[in-house]
Amino acid sequence: MTVTTTATSTTTANVSAATASAAASAAATAEATGPQSLTMAKALNTAMADAMRADPSVLVFGEDVGLLGGVFRITDGLMAEFGEQRCFDTPLAESGIVGMAVGMAINGMRPVIEMQFDAFAYPAFEQIVSHVAKMHNRTKGALKMPMVIRVPYAGGIGGVEHHCDSSESYYAHTAGLKVYTPATVADGYRMLREAIDSDDPVMFMEPKKLYWSKDQVDLGALRAEHDAGTSTEGRAAVARPGTDATLIAYGPSVPTALAAAAAAAEEGRSLEVIDVRTLVPFDDETVCASVRKTGRAVVIAEAHGFASVSSEIVARVQERAFHYLAAPLLRVTGFDVPFPSPKLEHYYLPSVDRILDAVDDLQWED
Amino acid sequence: MTIHADHSAPETVAGDQAGDVRAKFGISVEDYMLPARHQIQMVNPDGTLRSKDEQGTEPGHEYPTPGDSELMAAYERLVVGRRVNDQNSALVRQGRMAVYPSSHGQEACQVAAAMCLQEGDWLFPTYRDAVAVMTRGVDPVEAMTIFRGDWHSGYDPKKYNVGIQCTPLTTQLLHAVGVAHAAKLRGEDTVVMAMCGDGATSEGDFHEALNFAAVFRLPVIFFVQNNKYAISVPLSHQSVAPSLAHKAVGYGMAGERVDGNDLVALMAVMDRAVKLAREGSGPLLIEAHTYRMQAHTNADDATRYRPDSEVAEWQAKDPLTRMKAYLTDKGLLDDAASDRIAEHAESVATQLREGLGEDVPVQPLDLFKYVFSKPTPQLKEQSDMLAGELARAESAGNTDNSGTESAK
Structure with missing residues (x-):
């Protein structure tokens, strides 16, 4: 119950130190114009900082997101710049975090909350499914749910048990949620800004293994794009054009698909790579246009294949592009087993070889 | 909107609170947070006023008797609430409503939970709190739409500052916490009433909501109507704590027990809770002892799990007859006033019959x-x-x- 003043002043001192360093780095980021090398982590961080600067109702909270800046440092410096009222740590309770965010959204805020890891979000499932997803519908639009639930997800980082689930299908299956998953550094900024702007709740699935991926991006151009209202929702991207077959991927699988396409090119096969970007809403048009063009497709996802986003994509494409298909759609997904331990994940995750094998199986001889 | 960026490290809150409590009430923070030894009760079941030393109050747990006009206004809503409960149960029997979880017997809790709030405050009810929702000002037909079956929520929560009557137990307590937190960040003095039942205190969100509210020191009143049963399961199967109000100290907030069929005591306890919350004393947990006189819903058969003698025992503690006797003895309620109130109740019942009797075309x-x-x-x-x-x-x-x- 009683707390020494020493503990308090230590915290204050740490906050001050963090303030200084973060303010410096934020300023550096803000001034940057022209292409610069940026990580996905920094792009996401900058998106939140920009949104918080633009709108005082944007709040960031979760576990360890304050002083520490999040276990992946995605919220680094936000508490220092915006204060403990707008970026803060909560008690360690995911349902509490989401449920409190629902109340804040009802009362004029735009919460951006962090679930520390994919599999740590399950205690919040009831709040997400029964309230976040349904509030707008059950009130006939009277209550909007402008909130973003950020979920670091999927494998490829050698994480131990309960740290690597591909949980996107649970959310994509739930009516009333939008599900975004960026695969590039630029999309990290773009899509998180759009998610924060959205009056609909967004499950923002961040591929953990891409946090430290780097790219040359022009933040000034991205900011201008945002301010002009450019939208990526429901718009898949052609990550690599091609003519012979289509690889449909999202989030962590996009770089794997791109690597497979590069390898195939060396063998004389031209693969188009589609980055789905938002699972909900899904861009039937772009995906089907590509498949109609190539006549062949492989869907790639880390998640278990059974009853998943990948199975939904296959169903949608064959419903819409059946007569253009030269071969059945194939999938390269995680096996239907619990996410494996670090030394086994290599066997589980979609790999370039497994993708190329699937491409080889697309009945080319016909 | 301005959000102050001043840093108030959470660790200092508990320390401040101990000092605040000592200065304000002259007791230790533990004595403040633990409920008084006995429940707060001001009026006996026969309507007679209990003497001051029999009301359960203690130093730091003192409750002034509410004023006459407040009690008369509350009584009127009590009568309306009872009439509404019985009207709705009849509408269910006639097939006009799909279901109605009646708060018959708990109307004093319903009225007090709504009447202690001021404009701008919020109420987060459960599915058994339709009378509280109505008492708070929601149009009666809109309040009952959720039970009619043509849409989930019949009203705009923001128009009335009343959340949707919530079915997933205690999930709405966290929404109450969020509303209070947002208001606090903007420097508004909104108080939020968060309602649940005794069975619901077993849910995880009950724990998370109380803990969050306490840690962020939010003006939320957690109001537990302990009606003794969660459908069929008695409280003894939910908790073996000395009382539900005792759970408060575990979170670092004040708890109190009150006779949930004594409108005078309820108004006194709730008014003070709202005042303390608004002053910044943080959340409070109030447990009201009451009884669900009817089955869980029309689909339930209460005779399978509780004896008639128990129901009869609680019938004798009815909140309406008690309040009527009290106000009549005090000379506040005469036949003319009684008739006027009954007429008001009847007009609301008519409104419900007409409003819920209409077939609303679905879209x-x-x-x-x-x-x-x-x-x-x-x-x-x-x-x-x-x-x-x-x-x-x-x-x-x-x-x-x-x-x-x-x-x-």
Whole structure:
């Protein structure tokens, strides 16, 4: 119950130190114009900082997101710049975090909350499914749910048990949620800004293994794009054009698909790579246009294949592009087993070889 | 909107609170947080006022008797609430409502929870709190729409500052916490009433909501109507704590027990709780001892799990007869006032019969309209499909379904 003043002043001192360093780095980021090398982590961080600067109702909270800046440092410096009222740590309770965010959204805020890891979000499932997803519908639009639930997800980082689930299908299956998953550094900024702007709740699935991926991006151009209202929702991207077959991927699988396409090119096969970007809403048009063009497709996802986003994509494409298909759609997904331990994940995750094998199986001889 | 960026490290809150409590009430923070030894009760079941030293109050747990006009206004709503409960149960029997979880017997709790609040405050009710919702000002027919079966929520929560009557137990307590937190960040003095039942205190969200509210020191009043049963399961199977109010100290907030069928005591306890919360003393947990006189819903058979003698025992503690006797003895309530109140209650019942008796035509395409604020192409496709079915049915002469308007 009683707390020494020493503990308090230590915290204050740490906050001050963090303030200084973060303010410096934020300023550096803000001034940057022209292409610069940026990580996905920094792009996401900058998106939140920009949104918080633009709108005082944007709040960031979760576990360890304050002083520490999040276990992946995605919220680094936000508490220092915006204060403990707008970026803060909560008690360690995911349902509490989401449920409190629902109340804040009802009362004029735009919460951006962090679930520390994919599999740590399950205690919040009831709040997400029964309230976040349904509030707008059950009130006939009277209550909007402008909130973003950020979920670091999927494998490829050698994480131990309960740290690597591909949980996107649970959310994509739930009516009333939008599900975004960026695969590039630029999309990290773009899509998180759009998610924060959205009056609909967004499950923002961040591929953990891409946090430290780097790219040359022009933040000034991205900011201008945002301010002009450019939208990526429901718009898949052609990550690599091609003519012979289509690889449909999202989030962590996009770089794997791109690597497979590069390898195939060396063998004389031209693969188009589609980055789905938002699972909900899904861009039937772009995906089907590509498949109609190539006549062949492989869907790639880390998640278990059974009853998943990948199975939904296959169903949608064959419903819409059946007569253009030269071969059945194939999938390269995680096996239907619990996410494996670090030394086994290599066997589980979609790999370039497994993708190329699937491409080889697309009945080319016909 | 301004949000102050001053840093108030949470660790200092508990320390401040101990000092605040000592200065304000002259007792230790533990004595402040633990409920008084006995429940707060001001009026006996026969309507006689208990003497001051029999009301359960203690130093730091003192409650002034509410004023006459407040009590008369509360009594009127009590009578209306009872009439509404019984009217709705009748409407269920007539097939006009799909279901109604009646708060018959708990109306004093319902009235107090709503009347202690001021304009701008929020109420987060459960499915058994329709009378509280109405008492708070929600149109009676709108308040009951959720039970009629044509839409989930009949009212705009923001118009009345009343959340939707919530079915998943205690999930709404966290929404109450969020509303209070947002208000606090903006420097508003909003108080939020968060309601649940005794069985619901076993839920995880009850724990998370109380803990969050306490850690962020939010002005939320957690109001537990302990009606002794969660459908059929008695409280002894939910908790073996000395009382539900005792759970408060575990979170670092004040707890109190009150006779939930004694409107005078309830108003006194709730008024003080609201005052303390608004002053910044943080959240409070109030446990009201009451009884669900009827079955859980019309689909339930209460005779399977509780003896008639127990029901009869609580019948004798009825909140209405008690309050009527008290006010009559005090000379506040005469036959003319009683008649006027009864007439008011009857007019609300008539409003419900008429409002819920009407067949509201359903709009099938509304299924798609509100899923998202910004609609998706997929839902547009599905909406068009249903619109096509409806149009075909209409041209075939089946006009049962009226909605033809396309989703936006």
